[in-house]
Amino acid sequence: MLDIGATELLMVVIVAVVVIGPKDMPLAMRTAGRWIGKLRKVTGHFRAGIDAMVREAELEEMEQKWREQNEAIMKAAPKLPTAEDMEAPRKAKTDAEKANNVEGDAPAEPEALPAPEPASTPSGEVSAPETTSEPQPVPASDPARPAS
Template sequence: MFDIGATELLVIVIVAVIAIGPKDMPLALRTAGRWIGKIRRMSAHFRTGMDAMIREAEMEEMEKTWRERNAKIMAEHPAGEMGPLQKTDPPAASAEAAVNKANETQPPDKPGEG
């Protein structure tokens, strides 16, 4: 993000040691660490909020699209136009029925053949 290289970091450390002094350096680093932690937590909280807002906007858009498609389908097929659904056999039962029907239509085997 900031793109700080090794030489820039070394210059910052040297300036900090000269300006703050080696005695107060641990306290300064601790304070800087706390501030950096707060900034990271705030940015994570902000990012989470933004993600939630984006998700909500996407959901609203999807609901709007769904309502439009539903209205279009309902306009194309009024309530009285659609009849009741026809009951169908499950696939296994219909396959068995087809096999049984095929066996009924075949002539029986002659004795002695096989």
């Protein structure tokens, strides 16, 4: 910043001692220190303000780039279904059901499955379906079974 060498600094100190005098030198140095402190504080504040403005400008620039990239991605990507898109078929179905039903009519009951037909024996008799899991005794006159 300031290019002051050792010889220049020595010359400033000698001139200050001659002009101000050795008696008032401590007071002059204190005053000079206060002024230098205030100057540093002002320049630090000024520098911080400039840095903040630069950061804000960079952020705005980056946000603009992000917006542009986001728009490009959104245009290139396939459209994903939204909640409204998901609701439309359901709403159409309920509207169709309402149109099919007359006011006061209950919704149609699901059809009942037909009852199983009872099994018949070779002699033509109808027997009830078996409901137990235990084996039934076989009559002794059954020709398919040998006698024990």
